[in-house]
């Protein structure tokens with residue numbers, strides 16, 4: 414009896430070995446399927462876009478369609494660059510961050526401090542709903558608030574506000590989650606030293622959760638960097654560098670959309686997308702680095 | 709309430725008069741009256757759940773973190789009602805050490821010791837700070853072990869070293885009383901022995917109130933002991949007397965290991 418049992422169990426274990434191999438194979442294939450789109454995208458962008466990338470591409474405004482047409486007809490590179498888009502994107506992302514980060518962090522702290530209170534639950538629900546609102550709808554809201562009533566026309570401010578609303582719930586969430594991960598014992602340690610509550614938050618909880626907060630912020634920024642739809646309804650676009658918050662402004666994703674619609678400019682799509690992807694990739698790597706360092 | 713108390717303590721540093729503490733309507737500490745003598749180690753013993761931590765945390769008002777808590781009766785520090793002074797001020801006179809070492813993970817060893825000053829924004833000169841850090845670390849016999857790595861993170865230390873660092877952090881303010889809630893229960897026997905030696909030395913300058921569920925620890929290092937059961941103070945007296953000649957049958961049962 415016993416020997417048969419042993420045989421059986423050996424049989425079982427060699428079967429398990431095969432199963433392990435199959436699972437490993439499946440995991441490898443599935444991960445390849447997962448990463449192949451991103452590799453293919455980057456490959457395509459590099460191959461098609463690298464020729465357009467130069468200093469001019471970073472510091473010149475977009476060419477007009479006639480210049481581009483001539484260049485394309487002569488088989489030359491399209492002149493000019495996307496400086497108006499780069500500056501517009503930076504301007505709007507910085508303003509959006511300046512709005513969303515403080516409000517988001519304060520709200521996150523409020524939610525953390527008032528777990529279970531009625532107002533906190535409502536606030537958290539609204540924030541979650543906001544996260545699910547399609548970005549074009551946020552663009553519409555900003556259009557109604559800012560474009561129609563404040564800047565009386567398309568503007569960088571309106572674009573920033575729509576991006577800030579998009580970013581806000583992400584910051585709220587990441588702040589609350591980060592603070593919840595910090596052990597209660599640290600809070601107690603500080604309170605037991607006679608530290609007033611607000612200083613415990615500012616000087617212990619926030620520094621301890623710093624990497625979590627930064628990661629949330631960087632991911633929020635990389636999320637809004639590529640947003641196009643809300644900007645179409647708010648910032649509109651501009652062929653020149655604009656630093657006036659009340660005037661229409663370009664952005665890299667807006668330019669990509671414009672290039673797509675202009676047969677003469679199609680050559681610029683790849684290099685612009687490449688730049689955008691590179692910016693997002695760098696932000697992601699930086700946030701990964703911060704997390705790794707802090708651990 | 710029949711409480712077997714020792715003869716009056718002269719000039720007690722802490723006096724509790726009929727102190728009761730309830731979570732919602734459930735009393736976790738019932739009518740405790742005790743006078744704690746300066747420069748002693750006083751142990752609070754009793755089975756798990758009998759209210760030791762609740763009582764200890766009421767002494768530096770950390771219990772106020774729980775919103776459902778109510779406190780009745782009074783507690784006096786040097787004759788002054790602790791519930792009538794600002795909690796922040798009180799806590800600077802009543803250091804606290806917790807069950808698990810909890811150094812601030814973002815801070816160096818040096819900054820951990822001086823954290824009470826830094827976090828409170830109390831300005832000190834660098835020489836003063838250096839002096840406080842060295843004195844506090846020497847007090848907990850950690851100075852020689854860490855003097856060359858003061859600017860490394862406190863979390864790199866071993867568990868026992870971290871706990872001594874936390875004691876140093878509490879000492880930096882020169883508090884009058886140090887409250888400790890099972891400070892060695894997360895440590896190995898060697899680290900525990902070091903801390904016990906330390907407490908005996910520290911009582912020269914400080915008054916220590918130590919919660920422990922380790923009877924032999926209480927017997928080894930405490931001068932006075934409180935035995936609590938179901939929120940009540942059953943017996944209070946010189947540790948030696950209580951261990952050799954307990955008055956209340958419940959104390960005797962606990963000390964002989966019949967329950968708890």
Ligand SMILES: Nc1ncnc2c1ncn2[C@@H]1O[C@H](COP(=O)(O)OP(=O)(O)O)[C@@H](O)[C@H]1O
Pocket residue numbers: 731736754755756757758759760761762763774
């Ligand atoms: N935050 C709390 N809320 C409600 N009840 C609590 C809380 N903390 C402790 N208690 C209750 O109070 C009693 C005493 O607990 P505690 O002081 O932690 O005991 P000990 O430290 O002696 O183990 C227990 O019955 C426990 O369930």
Ligand SMILES: [Mg+2]
Pocket residue numbers: 760761762889
């Ligand atoms: Mg306890």
